[in-house]
Amino acid sequence: MEKAxxxxxxxxxxxxxxxxxxxxxxxxxxVGQIYLHDNPLLREPLRMEHxxxxxxGHWGTTPGQNFIYVHLNRVIKKFDLDMIxxxxxxxxxxxxxxxxxxxxxxxxxxxxISQDEEGLKRLFRQFSFPGGIPSHVSPECPGSIHEGGELGxxxxxxxxxxxxxxxxxxxxxxxxxxxxxxxxATSWHSNKFLNPATDGAVLPILHLNGYKIAxxxxxxxxxxxxxxxxxxxxxxxxxxxxxRNPEKMHRLMAAATEKAIRRIKSIQAKARAEKNVExxxxxxxxxxxxxxxxxxxxxxxxxxxxxxxxxxxPLQIDAQHPxxxxxxxxxxxxxxxxELFDERGTLVSDLxxxxxxxxxxxGANPHANGGLLLHDLSLPDFRNYAISIPAPGAIEAADxxxxxxxxxxxxxxxxxxRNFRIFGPDETLSNRLNAVFEASxxxxxxxxxxxxxxxxxxxRIMEMLSEHQxxxxxxxxxxxxxxxxxxxxxxxxxxxxxxxxxxxxxLKVTADIPWRKPISSLNYLLSSHVWQxxxxxxxxxxxxxxxxxxNKKASIVRVYLPPDANCLLSVWDHCLRSKDYVNVVVAGKYxxxxxxxxxxxxxxxxxxxxxxxxxxNDGGEEPDVVLACCGDVPTKEALAAVTIIREHLPEIxxxxxxxxDLMKLQPESEHPHGLNDAEFDATFHGYPSLIHRxxxxxxxxxxxxxxxxxxxxxxxxxxxxxxxxxxxxxxxVRDIVKRLPPTKKGANLDGILRDKLVQHKCYIxxxxxxxxxxxxxxxx
Ligand SMILES: Cc1ncc(C[n+]2csc(CCOP(=O)(O)OP(=O)(O)O)c2C)c(N)n1
Ligand SMILES: [Mg+2]
Numbered sequence: 001m002e003k004a005x006x007x008x009x010x011x012x013x014x015x016x017x018x019x020x021x022x023x024x025x026x027x028x029x030x031v032g033q034i035y036l037h038d039n040p041l042l043r044e045p046l047r048m049e050h051x052x053x054x055x056x057g058h059w060g061t062t063p064g065q066n067f068i069y070v071h072l073n074r075v076i077k078k079f080d081l082d083m084i085x086x087x088x089x090x091x092x093x094x095x096x097x098x099x100x101x102x103x104x105x106x107x108x109x110x111x112x113i114s115q116d117e118e119g120l121k122r123l124f125r126q127f128s129f130p131g132g133i134p135s136h137v138s139p140e141c142p143g144s145i146h147e148g149g150e151l152g153x154x155x156x157x158x159x160x161x162x163x164x165x166x167x168x169x170x171x172x173x174x175x176x177x178x179x180x181x182x183x184x185a186t187s188w189h190s191n192k193f194l195n196p197a198t199d200g201a202v203l204p205i206l207h208l209n210g211y212k213i214a215x216x217x218x219x220x221x222x223x224x225x226x227x228x229x230x231x232x233x234x235x236x237x238x239x240x241x242x243x244r245n246p247e248k249m250h251r252l253m254a255a256a257t258e259k260a261i262r263r264i265k266s267i268q269a270k271a272r273a274e275k276n277v278e279x280x281x282x283x284x285x286x287x288x289x290x291x292x293x294x295x296x297x298x299x300x301x302x303x304x305x306x307x308x309x310x311x312x313x314p315l316q317i318d319a320q321h322p323x324x325x326x327x328x329x330x331x332x333x334x335x336x337x338x339e340l341f342d343e344r345g346t347l348v349s350d351l352x353x354x355x356x357x358x359x360x361x362x363g364a365n366p367h368a369n370g371g372l373l374l375h376d377l378s379l380p381d382f383r384n385y386a387i388s389i390p391a392p393g394a395i396e397a398a399d400x401x402x403x404x405x406x407x408x409x410x411x412x413x414x415x416x417x418r419n420f421r422i423f424g425p426d427e428t429l430s431n432r433l434n435a436v437f438e439a440s441x442x443x444x445x446x447x448x449x450x451x452x453x454x455x456x457x458x459x460r461i462m463e464m465l466s467e468h469q470x471x472x473x474x475x476x477x478x479x480x481x482x483x484x485x486x487x488x489x490x491x492x493x494x495x496x497x498x499x500x501x502x503x504x505x506x507l508k509v510t511a512d513i514p515w516r517k518p519i520s521s522l523n524y525l526l527s528s529h530v531w532q533x534x535x536x537x538x539x540x541x542x543x544x545x546x547x548x549x550x551n552k553k554a555s556i557v558r559v560y561l562p563p564d565a566n567c568l569l570s571v572w573d574h575c576l577r578s579k580d581y582v583n584v585v586v587a588g589k590y591x592x593x594x595x596x597x598x599x600x601x602x603x604x605x606x607x608x609x610x611x612x613x614x615x616x617n618d619g620g621e622e623p624d625v626v627l628a629c630c631g632d633v634p635t636k637e638a639l640a641a642v643t644i645i646r647e648h649l650p651e652i653x654x655x656x657x658x659x660x661d662l663m664k665l666q667p668e669s670e671h672p673h674g675l676n677d678a679e680f681d682a683t684f685h686g687y688p689s690l691i692h693r694x695x696x697x698x699x700x701x702x703x704x705x706x707x708x709x710x711x712x713x714x715x716x717x718x719x720x721x722x723x724x725x726x727x728x729x730x731x732x733v734r735d736i737v738k739r740l741p742p743t744k745k746g747a748n749l750d751g752i753l754r755d756k757l758v759q760h761k762c763y764i765x766x767x768x769x770x771x772x773x774x775x776x777x778x779x780x
Pocket of ligand 2: 175177208210212
């Protein structure tokens with residue numbers, strides 16, 4: 001166990017004295033933000049009306065984070081570091097807001113929050129106040145790429161930021177409570193994927209303040225030995241800083257941060273000098289300090305500092321607690337603001353000079369405003385990957401397999417710039433993107449064996465069997481101005497539902513912050529989808545991620561269900577060029593009929609929804625039925641239904657509509673052709689309720705009948721999956737016949753189709769595969 005005891009030698013006590021004063025200033029600003037509405041410098045005795053009427057915020061984590069920030073500033077200056085700060089316990093917003101204010105960046109982006117008394121007052125007032133800023137490290141906070149509202153993703157984000165940024169060090173504060181979450185627990189393994197020569201470094205700082213909201217933390221209640229074994233077992237080299245006496249703690253922290261930085265530098269220097277890159281043991285810091293450090297010790301008989309009771313607002317200020325106002329004033333004055341801020345209310349110059357300068361300030365570092373560094377991808381012309389289509393349905397291809405060739409060349413073309421990676425949990429091959437391995441291996445710093453495939457210490461493809469980790473890495477990569485995509489089985493993308501939510505919220509907020517520059521979109525490729533999991537069964541059949549995505553603002557999310565490979569290529573080209581969206585693309589991976597030429601595909605995808613004339617027989621006039629479909633498998637079934645109707649009921653006029661861009665169904669967009677007063681049968685990839693939700697305000701909604709996945713699944717044949725969910729060709733035709741005026745021919749056809757369904761069941765039970773007429777069906 002390494003203890004940072006040689007502090008005295010590494011940092012002059014004069015400097016540490018000043019740093020203590022700087023820390024006091026940051027703590028003062030934090031308490032001020034939580035409590036003060038007026039009288040920001042306590043120029044007069046504190047009165048009730050100087051205190052905010054509603055007190056919101058989290059004190060407990062804040063002084064520790066202020067302490068860390070001051071010490072990071074020191075090493076940034078000492079070693080001229082390019083460093084950003086990720087705040088895992090993002091509820092400690094006052095720390096990062098206060099520190100970016102002290103270093104000057106806050107006032108640069110928000111000139112009204114000036115570095116004087118008036119600015120201080122505004123800084124305090126706006127915090128957790130209507131019309132002001134959130135209490136977390138939200139997008140409004142310069143230097144933040146991680147709101148930390150939902151705990152667990154800090155370390156994955158940090159690694160995402162460090163990949164392909166060899167000059168960057170990402171300091172990542174992790175709450176000891178946060179460390180109990182699944183995503184955080186798995187993210188310690190990120191060190192097995194970081195290349196010391198070509199990537200930057202991450203410096204995790206475990207903020208071991210002992211408590212969460214109401215409980216002790218696990219890491220605080222195991223022995224130091226067990227803790228040490230845990231981190232060493234995860235491949236880290238921990239440095240410990242432990243105590244509560246500020247003077248001693250400054251010495252220890254200065255020594256620990258310096259050791260950690262020196263170790264990072266020496267690892268990198270070695271890796272960059274030698275060709276043979278081995279996985280190093282990266283440093284981390286464990287900071288054990290009291291929760292609510294320097295705050296009120298005892299309130300109303302309860303211990304506050306060093307306990308869970310320090311988590312939020314330690315002192316209520318109201319008529320029921322008459323003594324608390326004085327305690328708050330004493331607490332604020334304990335930081336000696338008169339020594340820290342001058343007459344004007346500006347941080348005294350002696351202290352101001354402790355902050356790094358210009359873009360070295362963590363609040364001003366461009367990596368934390370990734371759009372500033374974003375270079376568009378160099379993209380090959382997707383048309384060059386087109387499948388040539390002699391006639392609709394004449395040939396078959398596996399859509400994702402075709403996309404893989406395009407992605408392979410995206411990797412190749414951006415190899416020099418190193419700004420594109422593919423993330424996913426072990427499924428790049430399973431999702432049939434095989435071609436990408438012609439351009440790159442998987443990134444892997446573990447040991448390798450002869451029989452391994454596609455592993456290298458410098459790969460563009462990131463695979464770890466944790467959807468959380470992959471999502472977090474990708475988000476960190478995008479937020480720092482690069483490009484990427486996530487490939488997943490459709491059912492298991494649900495694992496990151498909540499992370500998607502948080503990223504979409506981030507994008508929504510940043511859209512209204514002028515100084516935040518657009519970043520590359522978060523692109524999901526969902527394959528091995530609900531209709532292609534017949535062999536894996538019910539657990540693997542779930543299209544519900546689309547329902548979640550559709551909850552978000554249409555200005556942020558896009559959902560694409562390309563019906564064939566040319567459409568998939570066109571959609572994907574668009575996704576890789578787009579900014580500030582979340583694009584969700586669902587695509588098949590098995591051989592399937594191809595419908596549109598590349599020109600038709602481009603046109604169709606640009607419109608998002610369109611009539612397929614070659615499949616319609618309404619001659620542009622009022623049809624009897626509109627048959628709409630969305631998704632590759634529903635499209636095939638809908639077309640098969642058309643062939644049955646053509647054969648048996650040729651007088652029925654059908655208009656065939658295909659939807660690529662799901663959000664086009666929403667009423668904000670132009671009323672698409674096809675949604676008129678005719679009977680409207682729709683077959684949909686996902687749950688039918690989603691289509692009803694998106695279209696409920698349309699005039700023809702009452703005539704609309706949607707077939708989709710209705711939670712019927714098991715291990716069965718591919719065709720039986722659609723039969724079980726009533727969106728097969730036979731049931732579709734029966735549906736249509738039922739809704740049209742009754743005829744004898746129609747009744748006969750219904751009987752034939754009922755028999756077909758019985759035959760189907762008998763056939764698959766006997767032969768274990770679909771009937772030849774299903775397997776061999778072709779559009780004609
Ligand atoms: C995923 C998630 N679950 C629950 C919460 C509610 N919550 C907010 S703060 C907190 C305790 C955090 O403790 P810790 O990470 O130790 O932070 P600190 O002690 O530094 O405040 C909890 C449970 C949350 N924000 N995110
Ligand atoms: Mg804690």
